[in-house]
Amino acid sequence: MCFLPFRLILWPFKLLTRFILYIVGFRRQGVAKGSYASQYQSRRYGGYVPPQSTFSKLQAHGATDDYDSRGWR
Secondary structure (H helix, E strand, O other), rough: OOHHHHHHHHHHHHHHHHHHHHHOOOEOEEOOOOHHHHHHHHOOOOHHHHHHHHHHHHHHHHHHOOOOOOOOO
């Protein structure tokens, strides 16, 4: 079975998600200084981010090129 059409349908949504994460402050180098994400991290977590938190998953998604190989856990 070929999932090519399904992947083509999902591609714009993945691109949009990546763009939104970039705008909020999740970058490949980590959380951008002075961004909304850094302010949230500072207020909510301080210096510690729980390993399975939503913030850590968004951070991982923003920092990697291809998140499909690992998937959301």
